[in-house]
Amino acid sequence: MTDAIVTGLDVARDVVPLPRDAGASGTASVKLMRLAAGLGLAALSLISVEFLFEPLAELGLVYKLHTGLGGASLASLSLLGAMAAGRAMQRQIRPQRPGPTPCALQQASQIVYAHSHAAAGLVALGDKQILFSQAGDAFLMYARRGRRFIVLFDPVGPRSAWPGLVMALLRQAKASGCRVAFYQVSADFLPVAADAGLRLFKLGDQAIVDLTRFDLKGGDWLKLRRSINRAERDGLEFSVIAPEAVPDVIDELGYVSDVWLAHHQAGEKGFSLGTFQRSYVAAHPVAVIRLHGRIVAFANILTTDDREEAFIDLMRHLPGTHRGMMDLLFVKIMLHLKAEGYSRLDLGMAPLSGLSSRESAPLWHRLGRLIYENGERLYNFKGVHAFKAKFDPDWQPRYLAVSRKSEALPAVVDTALLISGGVRRLMRR
Known part of the structure; x- marks a missing residue:
């Protein structure tokens, strides 16, 4: 076939x-x-x-x-x-591929901590293969779905190592009879993509909050201040738990996670989404919201040693607790990170945002914009964008990179199946 x-x-x-x-x-x-x-x-x-x-x-x-x-x-x-x-x-039935060794995971994590790409801490999940540069100072992470290698994010490490890593993976994939797709790459990846002959398709915009100028002063923040003040008056309390203390509350966090998953009738995802693995959660600071002393919401925070960037990964809570709970969690995390000297916070991508609607724009953009404007029955594109926009982020484009135009759609579907864990879990709910 x-x-x-x-x-x-x-x-x-x-x-x-x-x-x-x-x-x-x-x-x-x-x-x-x-x-x-x-x-x-x-x-x-x-x-x-x-x-x-x-x-x-x-x-x-x-x-x-x-x-x-x-x-x-x-x-x-x-x-x-x-x-x-x-x-x-x-997809042919194949034996389960072994994950990266503990040594490789440790090496990759050290590279992540040394560079300003906090979301790359997802490598610690262990569900992706790791390809290191010849010097061992950079890597890219990928997973195989059928006959496709799907790379997550830009390579991590010095940019001088990026071209060599990309070409090495392309050669490896060709030798295996596979194609390669690069998922959620940034504008920094564009020169490398051009040199490798890759085609780019915009997926959306990433929301990056500049913490150095984030505060709640002025009329623009009035609505958010009211939401937070109401939540605190109603007894919600915020704190950040250091990694070494997370094991003491891991059972509480696990309970919140289980209830959240059950409420959404969903299983754990993977690849570009964090999962509740106890060792993984305990390796990072965890922000929590308590009500009457009980944890009702949490988010684990991926960080880097240079404190340039942080990334909110898992965000789970007990449904129906308080309307302003997530506003409180987000804002308090930002203020905490700012006080700790971090420069920016990655809030993730708003899908299909930032696509051009000009008549001369590429067809992918025009149709994507049409879906963005008229697809509210299935997904509130504008609402997701608006929720992140109220924190006044900088919007940075994210792309899919493939070798041919005809590969874009199959690559997107393969990525969705990879994240979900298969067709049945993709189609659940």
């Missing part, structure tokens, strides 16, 4: 057949419909895994799927299922 059979365009071709007597204009219209369906599928697959079940859902920023969806939405979900199932069927 060739790779073309499982691309989004091939699935869309079955759903939107070309009329036999169609003229040139009709043919163009049908092709546009196929492309639109394919991009919609890509957006839905990413959204359903990486965003639908985040704590933002509890804040009312994400709408739940329901049986009242329109025909177009149901068709898109059917298309998603067909494509995901097709890629799963294509």
Whole structure:
């Protein structure tokens, strides 16, 4: 079975057949419909895994799927299922690949701590392979899904080592009969991508808060101040637990995590999302919210030694505790990190934000913008962007990089399946 059979365009071709007597204009219209369906599928697959079940859902920023969806939405979900199932069927049964050795994980973690890319601390989950530079001072992390190597983030380490790492992985993938996709790379990766002949597709914008200028003074912060003051008056208390003290409360944290997962009828994800592994959680500071002495919310914070950047990873809470709880947690984390001398906080990506709507913009941008503006029935794109925007972040673009345009949609679906752990877990809820 060739790779073309499982691309989004091939699935869309079955759903939107070309009329036999169609003229040139009709043919163009049908092709546009196929492309639109394919991009919609890509957006839905990413959204359903990486965003639908985040704590933002509890804040009312994400709408739940329901049986009242329109025909177009149901068709898109059917298309998603067909494509995901097709890629799963294509994948041959292989033995479980061994993870990185403890020595490799330690080396990678040391590189992360020495550089300003806190989110790269996700390497410590141990669910990704690690490729080191020849000098051992840089690495990239990736996982294999079927016949694709999926790299997470930019390489970590000196930028002079990036081109060599990328070319080494491309050669390794070719020798294994695989393709490579680079997921959530930044603008810093663009020169390397160009030299390697990779095509870039924007996924959204990353929200980065400049902590050096973050405060709650002035009228612009009035609504947020009121939310926080109300939460504190109602008895919510914030504190940060140092890594060495986390084992003392790990059972409480585990309980909150279990309740949160059960409430969302979701299992743990992976790859680009943290999971509740006790050793992993205990390796980082954990911010908690208590009510009457009991932990009701927490977030673990990935940091770097130079204190340039921090990243909020796991965010879990007991549903229905307090409306302002997550506002309190976010703001107090920012103020705490600022007091500790950190320069910025990574809040993660707002999907499909920042795409151009100009008529001359690439088709990926125009269709993505169309989904962003009109896809509220499935996912509150604008709400997620607005929630992060109220912390006044800098918005930085994030991209998918692949070798050919036709690989973009299959790469997105493979990434979604990798994060979720398979088709069944992707389609749950």
